[in-house]
Amino acid sequence: MTKTIRKAVVIGSGIMGSGIAAQLANAGISCLLLDVVPQQLTADEERKGLTLEDTAVRNRLAAAAIGKLGKTKPAPLYDPAFAARITPGNIEDHLSLIGEADWVIEVVVENLAVKQQLLAKIEQVWKPGIIVSSNTSGISINEMSAGCSEAFRTHFLGTHFFNPPRYMKLLEIIPGEKTDPAIVAQMKEIGEKVLGKGVVLAKDTPNFIANRIGTYGLLVTLREMTASGLTVSEVDAITGPAMGRPKSATFRTLDLVGLDTFVHVAANVYEQAASEQERSVFETPALLQTMVEKGWLGEKTGQGFYQKRKTEKGSEILQLDLATFDYIPQKKAASASLEAAKLAKGARAKTKALLGAGDRYSDFAWNVLKHVLLYAADKLGEIADSIQEIDDAMKWGFSWELGPFETWDAIGLERSVARMEQEGLAVPGWVKEWIAAGNSSFYKLEAGNIYVRSSSMNGYEEVDYGPEVISLRQLKERNRVIRSNAGASLIDLGDGVACLEFHSPNNAIGADILTMIHQSVEEVRSNYEGLVIANQGRNFCVGANLMLLLMEAQDEEWDEVNDIIQLFQQTMLKLKRLEKPVVAAPHRMTLGGGVEACMPADQVIAAAETYYGLVEVGVGLIPAGGGCKEFALRTSQQYSKYPDVELQPVLNEIFRMIGTATVSTSGHDAKRLGYLQAHDKVILNQDHLLHEAKQSVLGMVKAGYEPAVESKIKVVGSEGKAVMQLGAIGMHQGGYISEHDLLIANKLAHVLAGGDVPAGTLVSEQYLLDLEREAFLSLCGEPKTQARMQHMLTKGKALRN
Known part of the structure; x- marks a missing residue:
């Protein structure tokens, strides 16, 4: 690695900015988090007698964002103590500190003019060698940096993290037309080795790779649902694990993302798409527009395509009836295709089974999938150079188990293309040429190596993620199994x-x-x-x-x-x-x-x-x-x-x-x-x-x-056991643990203390193992323990008894 990132500056302390700062801190990188200076005092600041010139006020936004990191769920930090690696500041007072950084990331509002103004300010204090990137989800990298010097632009690129940055694997790197290729290579290596990301190289096009295809797929699904008359929960049953997608499927995903956010992302393509045909797909559907106007934005407003309501029996998740705009109970979707997919093992087999059953759910799945596959094929070369980049982006950014081209292989490339053409769909020429050249899949496995259609269309090239990635599956294919059962x-x-x-x-x-x-x-x-x-x-x-x-x-x-x-x-x-x-x-x-x-x-x-x-x-x-x-x-x-x-x-x-x-x-x-x-x-x-x-x-x-x-173990004995048991008795008396919990705690204390021996006794490992086994056996005979075991096996969660 030619460049080490020790210090970073993140500008913008919103959800994404603070999340990126947290991931940098997780990686051991010191980070300065900047935001604008507040123009008004809060009531609390007024009570404390602070003014707009006080440091605590001027750094308030960034400091508040850092403070929230320890309370946010899921947790952005691996360890709450890592928040100390992030320092709050503001753009007016601390922008000059950029000169001491190795990497600067802007994460401000998705507005081209605002970003251009910020880059101009950054360049004033920028020094050669400092990498500057934008976390934009779709604004052009070239347009953003158009007013900057060529030297600055060689160090500028897009680094699009997915939310939440700790948990989402994908990092899209988007070089500008002037970006130094060495900088791109460095950032790819830093993304993978330091930040733990799966990196894909995207082209400077609207929404880049994952959001471009993912948004298209969600809009197609919505369109097909309207045409088919299926309910929200039925569509989610089809487009979730049965299709190799996350449990959140389509509409739960939209509720989590936020409908307003989704509409904004879709509008970005609508405004910049080259063809009217593509614009028509990305035009905001009336249904979504109505929901946004009503403020039904999903989880953040308490209702979207789903709404959670409290009932006499607890809580119930209702689905939106698109005809009446009322929330109604969900009905369990059942069909031969869903059952076949459930029984199949692995995403490839599940998708094939779902499409092969020939019922209305199969038809729906096919009508969605065929358009997504064709769109991905049509955008090859425009949004990314390789099909592997597109597949990886969808797997890492949208948690699909299979990318579009892997899915195409799973359902049968030749057979599915023939069906598409029979239905009057236009298949991209390069796909038909690929098949005509004698190729029946985009990927193939030979002698334990995976090969993919090459970017140059010259046949296949080996998939290579570098020496740091070892695949046990591939080693098995290479006959490297020594023993097995x-x-x-x-x-x-x-x-x-x-x-x-x-x-x-x-x-x-x-x-x-x-x-x-x-x-x-x-x-x-x-x-x-x-x-x-x-x-x-x-x-x-x-x-x-x-x-x-x-x-x-x-x-x-x-x-x-x-x-x-x-x-x-x-x-x-x-x-x-x-x-x-x-x-x-x-x-x-x-x-x-x-x-x-x-x-x-x-x-x-x-x-x-x-x-x-x-x-x-x-x-x-x-x-x-x-x-x-x-x-x-x-x-x-x-x-x-x-x-x-x-x-x-x-x-x-x-x-x-x-x-x-x-x-x-x-x-x-x-x-x-x-x-x-x-x-x-x-x-x-x-x-x-x-x-x-x-x-x-x-x-x-x-x-x-x-x-x-092997060494002897010094134990605390009966005295130490009594101390632990006393703590458990206190918890029981306080109502924190049950009678059976207290029994288990007493057994645990007996083992950890080394049994009823004097404090300081030296015992063997085998002695403690015998104590473990005796306690375990006695607990296995307890009816309440057996009830807990049964509950875990049937319900998947612990029973408090």
């Missing part, structure tokens, strides 16, 4: 490193995974330098196989339950004792047994979006795969290094965290809570997780890895 596989990552991949349903840990861990330890011990535990499923691991445990408990097969837990414990212990380095790389939901599978590793390298926690009390149990033991061990080791540290306060906090099933809100939060240790690492780009974990293993090997020596 139904629940897990051991895969050769190259350079002497193996990867243990979970792939059971929900990556829940059962006998298959435990067997594979045993086999992996032996394989790595004999033939490899080290082991990575990682997978590329939706979530890393949601815990142990709860259904199996419940069935055995209900049948009172206590020997079987004991054997299951003992196998889990001994498997984790065997992993911990491996004489080669082990690195765990969790992502997203990593709960219960998933955490316990990471704890034996020498290092954890977690994705920033990792929600990490020991949550067993939610199903009436305590951690028994070594989770309690590992925390007791860590506490004891902390004491041995720092004798002045008292064990009890540390254990009290661990007791509270496990007892309340606390889950981290990010990888950084997992560090703050103590789930992750000081030597563990958090990275922002989840796509780079496997590469980073592999490099960590190789680094330990190069440094001369020596396995940890």
Whole structure:
């Protein structure tokens, strides 16, 4: 990387500006957040005797925006403490500080004249080498910078983040006609490696890539709904997961975005589109115009296409009746096509099943999809040079599981094009030429490599996201599987490193995974330098196989339950004792047994979006795969290094965290809570997780890895147990926890304290594992625990009993 971003300036402290500043802070970048100087005092400022010249008043807008970051949901910051990396200021007093920055981002109102005026001010204090970008969602980069010097324009480009900036993967980079290609390459690398984004290069056209196609698709869907007579909820049932799209589908998405915002985005294309045909599609429908005029803007106003109302039974989400403009109850959509899509596995199969059933929902899906595919094909070359860029933009910006061209492949390129032409639709010439040249798809898989139609139309070129992106799917295609069973596989990552991949349903840990861990330890011990535990499923691991445990408990097969837990414990212990380095790389939901599978590793390298926690009390149990033991061990080791540290306060906090099933809100939060240790690492780009974990293993090997020596654990014993139990009794008396919660808490305190031994007693790891197992078994026999387990399996949420 040729340029390091240490300091940034964000101008505009609204939702997007403060969100971008937060993501920069998440990446460790110091940020100055600027906004205009207020022209009036607030009532609170008047009471304090402040004037318009006071710093607190002049910086008020930016300071208020920073203050909101800790309260906003979902949280923009990985750790609330990161807000300290953002400094508030104002444009009048602090614009000169731009000269000390590496990157300046303007995020002011979407108005060309306002942006041009701001760029002129920025240039007055700009120094060569400073990158300046605009977060515009659709205003021309070239028009914006037209009045600036050529030297300034070489450093100016568009960097369009999607909202919310922490969670949305897409970053569209839009070079201007004068932008230095080296600057574009630098910003792409910074976006991917520092900010953790998926970057696409867009052309300087209205709404760029994702909003151009996404807005078109939403408008087509609205048009087809009007023609078909389907309800709002029916359309969302069709255009959600059944079509490989998010659960928010069409109208829930519009409500979340805000109808006024959507109308503004659509109008941007309407005003700038070259053809009347395209303008007609982007013209604001009368329905949307009426809703905006009524102030029915979606979630921010409490009603849009849906409205949540309180009823005697709780709350109910109603849908808008487009004929009467009344809100009416939703009816569950049911059809052969939806059922077929539900049963199919994967977005490709789901979309194909939805379109193939031949009912009215199938017809609706086809009538929407065909126009979106043709529009994407028609805009190739205008909005982006490659189909991969378009596909990635839609996947990363709109959370589609498949981009338009991937979807076309899934439903059959040749067959669908023939149907389009039979229905009188114009198919772009380049698509027909591509098929005529003997190509039956836009992508193909050969020898484990993915190829895509080349931008030059010369055939296929390999899809390459760089060495930091390792695909387990592709490695499997290349016959790099060492061992495999139904629940897990051991895969050769190259350079002497193996990867243990979970792939059971929900990556829940059962006998298959435990067997594979045993086999992996032996394989790595004999033939490899080290082991990575990682997978590329939706979530890393949601815990142990709860259904199996419940069935055995209900049948009172206590020997079987004991054997299951003992196998889990001994498997984790065997992993911990491996004489080669082990690195765990969790992502997203990593709960219960998933955490316990990471704890034996020498290092954890977690994705920033990792929600990490020991949550067993939610199903009436305590951690028994070594989770309690590992925390007791860590506490004891902390004491041995720092004798002045008292064990009890540390254990009290661990007791509270496990007892309340606390889950981290990010990888950084997992560090703050103590789930992750000081030597563990958090990275922002989840796509780079496997590469980073592999490099960590190789680094330990190069440094001369020596396995940890088993040590005795100093426990707080019966005295410390009493302290923890006293805290639980107080919570019970205060009405915060139930009688059954208190029982679980007492069991947990017994294990963490090391049982009924004197304070300061040294015990073995196996001793604590035995305590874990005994407590777990006793709780499995409790009817209320079994009720909690049943409720979690059937309802997907914890039962308070």
